[in-house]
Amino acid sequence: MAKDSPGTRYKHPDNNKSSNGGGKTHYLREYYHANQLNFLEGLKVVSYEDEILSFTEKDLIGVFWPHNDALVITVWVAMWRVQRIMVDVGSSASVLFFTCYSQMKLAGDLIIPEDNLVVGFDGTAAKAVGRISLTINVGHEVVDVYFFLMDCKSSNNAIFGRDWIHSMEDVPSSLH
16 A cells, blocks of 8 residues: 555654544645644744624714615724725625726836736626735725726725635625
8 A cells, every 4th residue: 555545543753643534735734733823832822703893873874775785994904094984794795996096106016917807796807907916904804805806987995705705704784
């Protein structure tokens, strides 16, 4: 039997650990995990898992009923406070509109060429100017997001899709 075939025990030469299956990949996962823990040792880690974000009837003051408004937020994008960002749970990708990008005065070499077409909710396809990775800061969370850079008219500066929602581990509510 080969060394990495299923059912064989693999012993790494640098230690006496052995495992059933997984072979080198199992060892590398353990090694990576151990080094990650050692890397973080001594650092103060702040946990916000116990923070609860909730809404009450007071949050609905000034909201005209009935409403079907989209969830539109303001966040920090690449060190710029950007308003009119629509959170769209129906979008599989995030979009930054070129007018917003040009006002941010970011370097043109950040744009990655993109050949794929972006299909809108109405089924029309448009060619993206490119893709760009930008850092998003919302509260205590900081994530990097790839945006399709689109040169078309929009009442929004950007659209945050499911990729951003999942990276934030959030559940958006358009009611509040």
